[in-house]
Structures are given as structure tokens and as C-alpha cells.
Amino acid sequence: MSGLIDYQGIKISLSGKLILDIDHLAVKAHQCTLVTGQNGSGKTTLFKIMSGLLRPDSIQVDYQGLQMSWKQAKPLLQRDIIYLHQQPYLFDASVADNVAYGLYRRGESKNSVQKKVCQALDWANLSHLAQRHAKQLSGGEKQRVALTRARILAPSLLLLDEPTASMDNEAKQQTAHLLQRLKEEGVCVVISSHESHTVDHLADHHLCIEHGKITVIEPVKKSAKVAVLNHAKNTL
Amino acid sequence: MSDIKQASIAAFELLLSGDQTIWEIISLSFSVSLSAIAIASPLALILAFFLAFFQFPLRRALIALFNTFMSVPAVVIGLTLYLLLSRSGPLGELKLLFTDKAMIIGQILLSFPLLVAMAHAAFQAADRRAWETAITLGAKPWRAFFTLMFEVRFGLIAAVVAGFGRVIAEIGCSMMVGGNILHATRNIPTAIALETSKGEFAQGIALGVVLLIMSLSLNAGISLFQGKGELRT
Ligand SMILES: Nc1ncnc2c1ncn2[C@@H]1O[C@H](COP(=O)(O)OP(=O)(O)OP(=O)(O)O)[C@@H](O)[C@H]1O
Ligand SMILES: [Mg+2]
Numbered sequence: 001m002s003g004l005i006d007y008q009g010i011k012i013s014l015s016g017k018l019i020l021d022i023d024h025l026a027v028k029a030h031q032c033t034l035v036t037g038q039n040g041s042g043k044t045t046l047f048k049i050m051s052g053l054l055r056p057d058s059i060q061v062d063y064q065g066l067q068m069s070w071k072q073a074k075p076l077l078q079r080d081i082i083y084l085h086q087q088p089y090l091f092d093a094s095v096a097d098n099v100a101y102g103l104y105r106r107g108e109s110k111n112s113v114q115k116k117v118c119q120a121l122d123w124a125n126l127s128h129l130a131q132r133h134a135k136q137l138s139g140g141e142k143q144r145v146a147l148t149r150a151r152i153l154a155p156s157l158l159l160l161d162e163p164t165a166s167m168d169n170e171a172k173q174q175t176a177h178l179l180q181r182l183k184e185e186g187v188c189v190v191i192s193s194h195e196s197h198t199v200d201h202l203a204d205h206h207l208c209i210e211h212g213k214i215t216v217i218e219p220v221k222k223s224a225k226v227a228v229l230n231h232a233k234n235t236l
Numbered sequence: 237m238s239d240i241k242q243a244s245i246a247a248f249e250l251l252l253s254g255d256q257t258i259w260e261i262i263s264l265s266f267s268v269s270l271s272a273i274a275i276a277s278p279l280a281l282i283l284a285f286f287l288a289f290f291q292f293p294l295r296r297a298l299i300a301l302f303n304t305f306m307s308v309p310a311v312v313i314g315l316t317l318y319l320l321l322s323r324s325g326p327l328g329e330l331k332l333l334f335t336d337k338a339m340i341i342g343q344i345l346l347s348f349p350l351l352v353a354m355a356h357a358a359f360q361a362a363d364r365r366a367w368e369t370a371i372t373l374g375a376k377p378w379r380a381f382f383t384l385m386f387e388v389r390f391g392l393i394a395a396v397v398a399g400f401g402r403v404i405a406e407i408g409c410s411m412m413v414g415g416n417i418l419h420a421t422r423n424i425p426t427a428i429a430l431e432t433s434k435g436e437f438a439q440g441i442a443l444g445v446v447l448l449i450m451s452l453s454l455n456a457g458i459s460l461f462q463g464k465g466e467l468r469t
Contacts (some may be wrong), residue, residue, distance in 0.1 A: 053368050083372045090366035090385055101383075102373035153374065 004029040004157060006062035010049060013057060019045050020056070020212040027157060027190065032183050034203035034220075035192045042212040043192040044086065047159040050190075052077030054221045082155040086162045088146030090134035095126065095145050098134050102153040116152055124148040124178060137215055140171025147178055151187070158182070164199060176202070240436070246438035247445065257418070258439060260403055262446055265423035267338055269404040270318070272343035273351075277396055279349055284355035285381060299356065305349035310342075311408030317342050318412045334415040339423070342409035347399035358391025377422065390462050397454055405447060 003026050010022040020042045027033065027050075036044050048054035052074045061073035067075075090098050096117050103113045121127045124144050129137065137145065143163060150158055161181065164172040176199055182189060183202055191199050208216040250258050286292075287299055319325050321333040332338045366387045370380035386391060407425035414421035416430050424443045432440035 047369070051372055053372060078371055079374055080359060081369070081372070085365050085369070087365075089363055089369045091366070091369070091383065101370075101375075105374040105376075107462065 002029050003027070003062075003095070006048065007132075008060040008062065010046070010056055011058045012045060012049065012054070014045075017055055018212060019047070022046070022212070022214055025207075025214065027048075027188065028205075029188055030186045031188060031204045032202045033190045033207055034200065035190060035207045035209055036126045036194060037183055037209035038194055041194075041209050043194075043209060045212075046209065047083055047161055047190070047192065050077070050157075051081040051083035051159055053083060080156045081159060082150040082153065082157075083159045084146050084150060084161060084163065086165060087139075088142050090137070090142055090145060092098075093134060093135070094130070095132050095134055096121065096130040097154060098145055099149045101149065113227075120148050120152040124153075125174075138171075140167050140174065143167070143171070143175055144178060147175070151182060154187075156188060158187055160189060162192055162194070164193070183187040239372060243437035244441055247440075247442035250438055250442045251445070258442055260351050260424050261424060261427050264336065264421070265398040265425075268339045268376045268410075268423060269343060269400060271345060272340045272403055273396060273400045274347045275340070275451055276344045276399065280351035280395075280399075280446060281355050281385065281392065282381075284352050285359050285384070287352070287364070288359035288462040289364075299353075302352045302356075306353050308349075310346055311412065313345050314342055314409035314412030317409070319343065320441070321413060333413060334417060334421060336421055338413040339410050339421060342413050343403040343406070346406060346409055347403050351403055352397055354395030356393055358388045360361060360394060361391060362388045365460065393461070394458065397458060401451065403455070404450070 003097045005027045007025045008023065010020055010025065011018070012020045025046075028089050035043055035046070037106075041129070045054065049059065055070060055074075059070050059073075061068045061070070061077070063076060066072075069160070091101065094118060099117045099120055100113050103116060108116075117130075118127075121130050124147065126141070126144060127146060129141065129145070134142070134145065147160075147163070167175065179189065179191070179199060179202055189202075193199060205222050206216070206218050206220050207214060287295060317338065318333065320327045321330065321338055322328055322332070332341070362384055367380055367384055370383040371377070375383060405425055407429055408422070410416075411426050411429070414423065414424055414426065416422050416426040424447060427436075428443050430441045
């Protein structure tokens with residue numbers, strides 16, 4: 001399994017308190033990693049650093065065969081990695097315009113953007129919401145729009161911060177279903193969670209974070225996956 | 237009583253007949269104030285954004301400074317600028333005193349702190365996630381800044397309108413550095429204040445009506461715009 005990106009020596013203190021201290025974190029291509037940890041353990045902070053949104057005190061990034069400092073890595077991380085907030089933020093515009101945002105930033109033509117947006121909304125079963133105003137959507141719908149808005153850009157890595165927290169069961173299942181399909185498309189995903197069986201079955205790796213340190217890294221056993229998958233099916 | 241009545245009728249006649257002097261005064265007022273706001277706003281908005289979104293040394297001191305400058309009387313700014321621009325002052329070489337350019341500079345100084353303070357409040361109310369979302373979806377910082385401005389557009393428009401409202405009606409600074417010269421630097425407030433005392437009642441009333449109509453329509457425009465926004469959230 002080839003490595004996609006390697007982070008080394010991640011350290012960050014906020015307000016004088018050491019929040020994260022991680023020696024080594026490797027993300028493999030086409031894999032789904034589950035990061036679990038209690039509230040306040042540092043999951044969100046880690047994701048923001050990984051996606052180039054938050055500057056750590058120290059870090060070394062190994063990406064595309066190059067060893068990079070934060071300064072060199074930041075623009076690449078911002079370009080290639082998408083971070084999805086715990087509560088996704090949708091712009092004050094229609095659903096279709098939200099989904100189109102990233103494509104326009106890449107300078108794509110209006111025609112090609114419209115076509116891709118149509119397909120993407122179709123993919124996520126959101127076509128009926130295309131012209132709705134984004135601020136009017138329910139939490140679950142917002143999450144799915146945000147996922148679609150990210151997927152359309154085909155990022156090399158997608159960081160999902162508790163994508164199913166505070167959702168009812170149906171919304172959880174719909175989101176889990178989209179994640180499953182993302183995974184099948186070979187998109188590399190890292191998901192954080194502090195509970196929930198909803199996404200467990202998607203994970204190839206399980207990583208546990210406690211007080212800003214990674215404590216367990218383990219590949220998820222096939223048998224366990226099947227068990228979890230069955231559990232998920234049964235609860236459906 | 238009949239004096240006021242007669243003057244009012246004369247005022248509307250002045251306005252409607254397209255009296256050259258009065259329309260000159262009105263257009264000077266607007267061109268000076270609009271120029272000042274157009275020049276001050278971009279810089280003020282960028283500064284307000286930095287003050288709201290980034291940590292840097294002296295940030296708090298700067299915010300406090302702008303909040304203080306917001307309440308400095310126009311006439312004090314006028315006096316300071318007068319001393320700077322007067323022939324023996326450090327900027328006397330520029331020969332700007334008693335020109336409309338001096339009035340524009342004065343109004344820029346006057347509106348800038350208000351623009352920064354109000355835009356700062358608008359940006360502070362903005363959601364940090366909006367910025368992060370724009371960046372993570374591949375927007376360059378400049379583009380993300382415009383996206384953020386769009387998200388808080390109501391607050392920013394309110395700031396710009398308030399800034400314009402402050403300078404279009406201020407008199408102290410325009411009088412000091414403009415000098416109320418007919419055909420050159422006489423604007424609505426200086427004309428009302430200085431010419432009315434010479435018995436030009438009709439002109440004063442006419443100009444007052446213009447200011448009133450302007451502020452009414454600005455306010456109506458804003459509430460219409462914001463009303464549309466509220467429906468959506
Ligand atoms: N700007 C900040 N200043 C000071 N401390 C912060 C700041 N941001 C986060 N922290 C602290 O860092 C720790 C990790 O926060 P983080 O949001 O990464 O946790 P989390 O694992 O995502 O928690 P949750 O499951 O509740 O989302 C917490 O103790 C939090 O209080
Ligand atoms: Mg979190």
C-alpha cells in the first residue's frame with residue numbers, strides 16, 4: 001500500500017497548553033482511517049493542521065516524494081486536502097452555487113461547472129434541493145451538500161470531522177451510504193468520531209488519539225469489519 | 237410665519253427650476269463625499285478584516301485607537317488638517333488648502349475610523365468557518381476575503397452607509413479646509429450654515445430638503461435590502 005502523505009513531529013500549543021504532540025502520522029492512499037478520541041482530545045485541531053488551515057508550532061510533511069516545511073507544504077495541503085467541519089458551513093447562496101464554489105475557484109468554465117454540479121447533485125440524491133437556499137437546509141442535508149461540494153473537487157484526501165454527530169438515524173445512514181460510495185470510488189478519507197457505529201465498518205485503519213497523542217494504530221481486522229457491518233445492517 | 241412659507245415655496249422653485257448655483261453646491265457635496273468614501277472604504281475593509289481575523293502585535297491598541305478616533309469632532313480634524321496644509325505648514329507646498337481635494341482628505345480622515353470600527357464589528361460577527369471553508373475548497377486568500385465580504389455584506393454596507401452619512405452632513409472639517417468658496421468648495425452643510433445667516437433662507441431650506449430625501453432613501457434602501465436577507469435565513 002503506497003503512502004499518500006506523511007506528517008512528522010506535529011506539535012501545537014494553544015494558549016500555552018500543549019494540545020497535540022504526534023511523532024508520526026502516515027496516510028495511505030485509497031484507505032479509510034477512523035480517528036477516535038474523547039471530546040477535547042485534539043481531533044479537530046489535528047484535522048485543521050493536516051489540511052493546512054491551522055499552523056502548528058512544528059511539523060515536517062512528506063508529500064509527493066518531497067520533504068517539506070510548513071511554509072512549503074501549506075499551499076499544497078490547502079489545494080489537495082479538503083476539511084469538512086463538524087458543523088459544515090454553507091455559503092449564503094443556493095445549494096447548486098455552494099457545490100459549484102470550488103470548481104469556479106479552479107477557473108473552470110460555466111458550462112462545465114453546471115454539468116458537473118448537476119451530476120454531483122444527482123450522485124448525492126440532492127437534485128431536488130439544487131435551487132434551495134443553503135441556509136434553509138436541515139443539518140443532515142447540509143452535511144450531504146458539504147460532502148458533495150468536497151467530492152466534486154476530487155481531493156486527494158478528505159478529512160471528515162464527526163460527519164454523523166448530532167444526526168438522527170436516517171440522516172446518519174444516508175451520510176454513511178455516501179461515505180461508502182466515496183470509498184468505493186477510491187477517495188482517501190479520514191473520519192473522526194467519538195462514538196457511533198455508523199461509520200466503523202468503512203474503516204481500514206483505526207487510530208486512537210488521547211490527550212493529543214496517538215495511542216493505538218491498528219488495521220481493522222476483516223472479521224471485525226464484517227461483524228460491524230452486520231451490526232450496522234441489523235440496526236438499519 | 238409667512239416668511240417661512242414664502243421661503244419654502246422659493247426653495248422648491250430653486251430646486252425644480254434647476255438653479256445652477258444650488259445644483260453646483262449639491263453636486264460638489266456628493267462628489268467630495270463619494271470620493272472620500274470610495275477611497276477610504278477598500279483600505280478600511282481590509283484593515284478591519286485583519287483586525288478581526290488575525291493576531292498580531294498592537295492589534296488591540298489599534299482597535300482602541302480607531303474607536304477613539306471615531307468620536308473626534310470634525311472640527312478638530314479640520315483644524316489639524318488646516319495646520320498641516322496651511323502655507324507655513326509641513327504640507328503647505330502642496331497648495332491644497334481651500335480646494336475640494338483638501339475636503340476629500342478631511343472626509344477620508346473623518347470616515348476612516350468609523351468605517352474600520354463598523355466593518356470590524358461585521359467581520360467579527362462572521363463565522364470563522366466561512367473563511368476556512370473557502371480556503372479548503374481552493375480559494376486563494378484574496379478570493380476567500382471576497383467570499384467572506386459577501387457573507388457579511390449587510391454589516392459592511394451598513395458601515396459604508398454610516399460613513400457616508402457622517403461625511404455628507406459634516407460641516408466643521410469642510411469649513412476649515414474648504415472655506416465655503418462659491419463655485420469651488422461650497423457644499424451643502426457649509427452653504428446651509430453660512431449662507432442662511434446672510435438671509436438665504438430659500439437656499440438653506442432647499443439644501444436641507446435634499447439631505448433629508450437622501451437619508452430617507454438610503455435608509456429605505458437598506459431596510460429593503462436587509463429585509464430580503466432575513467427572509468432567507
Ligand atoms: N483556540 C484555542 N485556544 C485554546 N485552546 C484550544 C483552542 N482550540 C482548541 N483548544 C483546546 O484544544 C483541545 C483539543 O480541541 P479539539 O477541538 O481539537 O478537540 P476535539 O477532539 O475535536 O473535540 P470534540 O470531540 O469535542 O470535537 C481542547 O482541550 C480545546 O479546549
Ligand atoms: Mg472536534
